Amino acid sequence: MVDQHDDKNGLRIAVIGAGPAGVYSSDIFLRQLRKEGEKLGVGTDARIDLFEKLPVPFGLVRYGVAPDHPSIKFIADALEKTLDNPDIHLYCDVEFGKDITLDDLLQRYDAVLFATGAVKDKPLNLPGADLDGVYGAAKFVEWYDGYPTGARTWPLDAQQVAVIGGGNVAMDVARELMRNADDLKARTDIPDNVYEGIKGNKARELHLFIRRGVAQAKFSVQELREMEKLPGVQLIINEDDFELDDDTIEEAGKNKLTRQMVEELYAIREMAEDMEDDGDVDFEGNPADRKYYVHFNSAPTEVLGEDGKVKAIRVERTETGADGVMHRTGEFTDYPVQAVYHAIGYQPATAPGIAYDERHAHLANAGGDGRITTEADGGDVRDRLYATGWAKRGPVGLIGSTKSDALMIVTNMLEDLSKAAEGGRIAPDRDPESIDRLLAERGIKPIDFAGWKRIDAFERSEGAKEGREHKKVIDPEQMRELAHAE
Known part of the structure; x- marks a missing residue:
């Protein structure tokens, strides 16, 4: 496993959205890379940076499903285990299009995967x-x-x-x-x-x-x-x-x-x-x-x-x-x-700088294969940009559907990276700490996995006072205070 402080030589992938689609895709990318990377000529090491606009991860699992679904706890636990991986770096409270731009990401990452969910009703x-x-x-x-x-x-x-x-x-x-x-x-x-x-x-x-x-x-x-x-x-x-x-x-x-x-x-x-x-x-x-x-x-x-x-x-x-x-x-x-x-029905979110298919309510991608295109009804495939989950297919399917989506998109990403020069290492800026410096310069304080664990621990302690397993914090400022507490 690549040491997280010495990963300049690995592939660098940015994922937008830390809900099930983004987390599953990150996990499957790393698994497939270890399995197929040598054969494809892209190596077996990668660093994945997962950007989430909310102060906490898990998207739909935490905020889109009724709280009394018994299966949700198990899904959240599985997602958390995935995030507890030194090759995956969580950047919550960082909004794409506002705090970071597409150009920022393409400068620092070999591929960008959109796993954004839905934000409003049809x-x-x-x-x-x-x-x-x-x-x-x-x-x-x-x-x-x-x-x-x-x-x-x-x-x-x-x-x-x-x-x-x-x-x-x-x-x-x-x-x-x-x-x-x-x-x-x-x-x-x-x-x-x-x-x-x-x-x-x-x-x-x-x-x-x-x-x-x-x-x-x-x-x-x-x-x-x-x-x-x-x-x-x-x-x-x-x-x-x-x-x-x-x-x-x-x-x-x-x-x-x-x-x-x-x-x-x-x-x-x-x-x-x-x-x-x-x-x-x-x-x-x-x-x-x-x-x-x-x-x-x-x-x-x-x-x-x-x-x-x-x-x-x-x-x-x-x-x-x-x-x-x-x-x-x-x-x-x-x-x-x-x-x-x-x-x-929901209407999945748009992404600044990415074409949107209004008729099918998802980011424009080539024949549903997850490769982002220049236009909603086709156009040219844009290099290094991908979509998965609802961002790819619209607001249909259960949480589990994102796994099969992720495998298909990851396969396409690895195929494209294998055809690129330098074993897929396309991004000019390969310093893994470059994104941290950029965010710091802009006054952005991301919440990382350790910060999320502090929020989670507080929610569990508050729940325990009432004989419950968990009690959700809802104020974003309180989340930030908890996450950044030393």
Whole structure:
């Protein structure tokens, strides 16, 4: 292993974004380099510098997923083990395009990999979308995950709420809106402001609207199982939605994940029937004080308002064929609600100096192979620039999808580096401390892995005071103080 103070001869790679995509890619790059480097003529040594605009790493795992996902802790632990590697250097609190430029990086690194995530919602293009009480999922997720620059309070005074979306984010949002605050606090790292907010949540009735049918939803089985175990919540499902024709059942059976999802939904339908038969109870048989309606084949068409505020949502009944094509029926129903949350997709971040494909919502790259191009619809491949994760493919796929992405992009990077002069050592400035001097000159104080560990230790100690494993720090200034404390 190359000594971190003597790595002028190794390859130098910059990765923008320290979420799962960036960390997995860094790990896979080092592994593939050791395995294939000699054969490719690029050697087996590299230094990877990982730049993250937030004061802490892990991106989507820490700030984009509901806090009650049990698998998140394991993913975060695995990412942390990867970062605890002398060949990977963490630079948190350093923003690309503001603190460092593309020219800065190309001067000092042989290749630059963009692993930036998503920062905002796709717009809800419905009449009434601008009414007070209509919220994008991304901002709500930022609030309950304690995002450093997110809202610190959230209006949870609506008694009847609608959530629009047929994917995992919609499920997360709906679940948190139906959550028991004490149960959530006991199981997760939520900060005090989120606990107080959910404790005061007035929502007693939630409607989840999914435009297509049972067999076309995009839920993971894990999400469905988490929905099944909400204290005090009765699930209510329209049995007509489950009358699937033979062609639809056959089509759903061709894909293992779809088949498992449909089977779980049928189990939920039976659970919902039992909840009703037993006198409107929750999953444990206790009286339910909240009702969670799941509507398939239901396409919202308009948010209705009064005095500038949400008062109802108009929904059109749809029909979905075995081919997944949705048809509208012209049958409308208005549901009284005072808040509407839309989880219809994220819009991955742009990067200064990099072309963006607006239609597919990702950085422009050649045929999806991760090589950055000059134009969204093709153009020339730009040397030494790559994208992975959502930056490459748009806001689709689970966290695990980033691993297969990373292997493909790393393979392409190594192939390109092997064809370059000097065994891929292209960057003119090969001093590993050059980036530190540059940031210091600009008054930028990065938070390194040791700094992150100090934040993490504090969060664990604060959690322990309340009998919890972890309690999240949300103030960026407090994070910086903790990280830079000697």
